[in-house]
Amino acid sequence: MARFLLLQLRPETEASDDEYHAFLDKGGLDAARVHRIRLDREDLPRGLDPADYAGVIVGGGPGCVSDPPETKDPVEARIEAACLSLMPAITAQDIPFMGCCYGIGILAHHLGAEVSKARYGEPVGAVTCRKVGDDPLLAALPDRFDAFVGHKEAVQALPQGSVHLLAGEGCPFQMIRHGQNVYATQFHPEADAAGFETRIRIYKDRGYFPPETAGDLIAMCRAADVTWPARILEGFVRRHG
DSSP states (O other), rough: OOOOOEEEEOHHHHHHHHHHHHHHHHTTTTTTGGEEEETTTTTOOOTOGGGGGEEEEEEOOOOTTTOOOSSHHHHHHHHHHHHHHHHHHHHHHTEEEETHHHHHHHHHHHHOOOEESSSSSSEEEEEEEEOOSOGGGGSSSSSSEEEEEEESSSSSOOOTTTEEEEESSOOOOSSSTTTTTEEEEEOOOOOOHHHHHHHHHHHHTTTOOGGGGOOOOOOHHHHHHOTTTHHHHHHHHHHHH
16 A cells, blocks of 8 residues: 655654644554655655655645745755655646645645735634635535634635635635645644644744734634544545555
C-alpha cells in the first residue's frame, strides 16, 4: 500500500508534532502510512517522485509565498522552493494533493494566480465556509460549516483552470480544486480547538494578532463548533489511500 507524503513547514517542534498527529488523527492514518518530512530540518530526498505516493499533503507554516525574496527567512525560502519544485509534476499528472493554508498559496502561485496581502487575510478564529461548487469530498458536508483560519496572505483570484469549491465572507477562496485530484484549502482541515490553542500560544508574537488577545482567541476557539472540516481530509485519504 502506497504511503502519503506529508510535507511539514513549521520550524517549531511542538507545533510540527501537534500538526503531524492532527493529520494522522483527522485523516484516519497511522504512522506507517505516512512519509513525514520536516522541510525545516531536511531537504527533499534526491529523485523523490510524488507519483510514488498515494497523495501529497502540505501543512501550514509561518511563511508567506508573497513576501519579497530579499525579506524571506532562509529556512522559509528553502521550504517554499522545495514545495514549489513538486508542483509541476503534481499538476501535470493530477497527482492527489491536499494543500492546507500555506498549500493554497503554493498551488495558486504555481498556477500563475496572484497571492498577496492586498485583500482577504483573516485573523485567527473560526469562519463560515459555504459551498459554491460540487465535489466528492464535500458531498457529505452541509452547505455551510465553520473552520479554523489564520492567515496574512490569500489567493486574490481563482487560478486559471481551477474550480471554486468553498467560499467565505472575508476570504472568497476557502477551497479550490485543479484537475480532478489537486485540492487546496485556506482553512486548516486538520485543526481542532486544542490544536489551534497550541498554535495561538506558539505564534502569538508572529504578527497574526495582538499578543495580549491570545487568551480571548483561545476562549473563542474552545467555544467554536468546528467538526466538519476533518471530513474533507478523511475523505481525501479514503479516496486515494
